[in-house]
Amino acid sequence: MSAVIEIEGLRKSFRSLRGGKRVAVDGFDLLVEEGQIHGFLGPNGSGKTTTLRALLGLVRADGGRMSVLGEPSPELLPRVAGQVGAIVESPQFFGNFTGYRTLRLLARAGGVPVSRVDEALDLVGLRDRGDERVKGYSLGMKQRLAVASALLKDPRLLILDEPANGLDPAGIREMRDLMRSLAASGVTVLVSSHILGEIQLICDHVTIISRGRRVATGRVDEVLAGHDRHEFLVRVAEPERAVELLRAAGLMVVVDAEALVVGGVTDSTVISRVLGEQGLWVGELTPLRPDLESVFLELTGAGEHPSLPRQVDHATPLPGAEGDLIDLDVRGVDA
C-alpha cells in the first residue's frame, strides 16, 4: 500500500513574547497508508492539532519532513490540495449564511462544482437543514457542516480533527458510519480524537502522541495486543483457598473486591485445571483484554520524560505514569 501521509522527525516549538519556548511537537513520525482509517490520539495539548496544522501548511515546522499524497508538504501541497478534505479544530462560519451558501462559497473558492454542495450536505445529514442560517445550528450541526465542507472536494484523503466534538450519541454513530462508508469507497481517513472508544470502533490503525512524541503506532489490535498483560478475572466459591492454590502453582493473584485477577498465564485452562483438581469449580473465567483507553492512559505518561528516546513505541509504562494527563506544561523543555 502506498503512503498517503508521511511525517518524519517533525519538530515545532512556539516562542512566547517573554522569550519562553514551548515544545509542541518533538521529532514526531506518522505514516498513514492508502485506505486506512487511522486514529490519531493524544491528550489535550499533546501536539495533535499542531501536527495536523503543520501537515496542512498552517504552521511552519522547525524541522522534519512531511508529504501528503506523495507531494512534499507544505511546498507542493497546492498540487494535491484539491484531493485533501480537512477540518482543523472547529472551523467558524458566517452565522448569517445558510449552510448551503456556506458550502457554495467554499466550492467556488476551491473551484469545485456547486452541484457537490447538495451531495456533501446529504452525506452529513444536513440536506433538509441546508436552507437554514448557520447561527441557528447546534454545535453538532456546525460540526457536520464542517465535515461537509471537507467532503465537498470528493477527497482521496480526509483529515478530521476532533470531528465528534459537540455531537450527540446519534450524531457520533452517524459520523462513525460516514467514515466507514468513506473508507469503504477508498477514501483514506486520518481522524484525531480523544474519544477513545470511538477510535477503537472506527479505526483500523492508530498512532498515539504524547508531549509531541509518538508513543505507539500500528494496527489497533496489534497495539492492544502489545499491552496485553495476560490477566484473567476469576470468580470462585472459596476465593481464599483459590488464592493459595493458584499462588502455589506459580501464578500471580490479586484479590479484587468481588473476584480474583490472575496474571502470569497465557492459557486460561491452566487456571481451571489448578482449581478443578482441588474441587474448586470456577464460576467465571474472563480474559482481561486491554482497551484503547487503558493503553492510551498507560502510554501518554511516557512522553513527559525528555531522557526517553524520541519514538517509544510499546514503551514500558513508567512508575506512576498511568493516567497522568494533568500537567501538560512543557515550557522549558529543550527540543
Place this chain on the structure above:
Amino acid sequence: MNLVRAEVERLSARRFVQLMVVLLVLAFGVTAATTLAGSHKPNADEVASARAKAVEARRGMESTHQACLDRQNGLTQPDERGDWYPADCSELDPLRAERLPVAADFLPGVFSFAKEARPLLYFLIAFLVLFGFLVGASYIGADLNSGGVVNLLLWRPRRLTVLGAKLGTLLGGVLVVSVLASLFYLATFWVIGQTAGLAGRLSGDFWRSLGAVHGRGLVLVLLATAVGFAIAALGRHTSAALGAVAAYAVVWELGGRLVLEIVDARRPDLLMLSSHIGAWLTGEARFWDSQLCAGSRPGVTCEGFYSLTWGPALLVLLLITGGLTAAAFAVFRRRDLV
C-alpha cells in the same frame, strides 16, 4: 477568478460592511434632506440684488487694492483715511484672490452647487476614508481571528494568493462603492441646485477642479483601505488597526507636534501625516515657518509660509501604505496560523 468571486460574496455579506453602507446612505440622506429643506429657488429680484452686491463687493476689492497702491506710490498719506494696508499690495489684488465674490455669496438660504460642491465632496471623501479603513481592517481582522482564513487556506494553500485576492477584492469593492456613492451624491446635489437653489457657474474649470478633487479623494480612500487592511493583518485583529491609528493620532500628531514645537524644530508639519493627507487632497498645503523670515531685512517682503504640494505628499502616502502592505504580506507568508 473563482477565489475573487467568492471573496466578493464574503465581503458583501459582512454585517459590518452592510452597516457601514447603511450609515453612508443615512449620512448622505441627512445631508441632502437638510440642504433641500434649507434652500429655496431665488426669484428674479433676489438674484438681481445678489448680483448687484457681488459687483459692488468686487468694486470694493478693486478700490482697496488701488488705495493700497496709491499709498505705496506716495499719492496718499499713511493716516489720511485711517486704513491699514499690507506692505505688499499684491496681497489685495483681486486678480490674485482665490475667488471673487459671486451672486451666490449674497443669497442667504439658497444652495449653490458651484459654491458648495467642493466642501460637500470633502465631507463624502472623509466618510469614505473612514469607511475604507474600517471595512479593510475588519475584513481581514475578523477573518484571521475567527479562523475564516484558515478555512480558506485549507482549500487554497497559497497564502500570498489568498491574501492578495482578499486585498484586491477589498480595494475593488471599496472603489466601486466610492465611485458610485460619490457620483450619486454629486448628482443629487446638482439636482438640488437646479431645482431648489442655484446651479452656479459650472464652467469647464469648475468640473476639472472638482474632478481632480474627486480623483485624489478616491486614491486617498484606497490608501486608507489598504492601510487598515495591512495593520489589521499585521496585528491579527481589527482592533489593531483602530488602536494603531488612535495611538498615532495621540502620540505623534498631538504629543509629537507639541514636543517639536517646544524644541523649536523646523517645519514640524512636514513630519505629520495629516499635512500630507491635506496637501494631497487639496493639491497644495501652506504652513507657517517661523524661521523663514528670521534673517530677512526690514522692508523686504517675507511671507513666512512654505508649501507642501501633492507630488511629495503622494510619495509619502504611497511609501507608508506600500511599506505596511508589504510588511503584512511578508509576515502573513511565514506566520503560524493557530
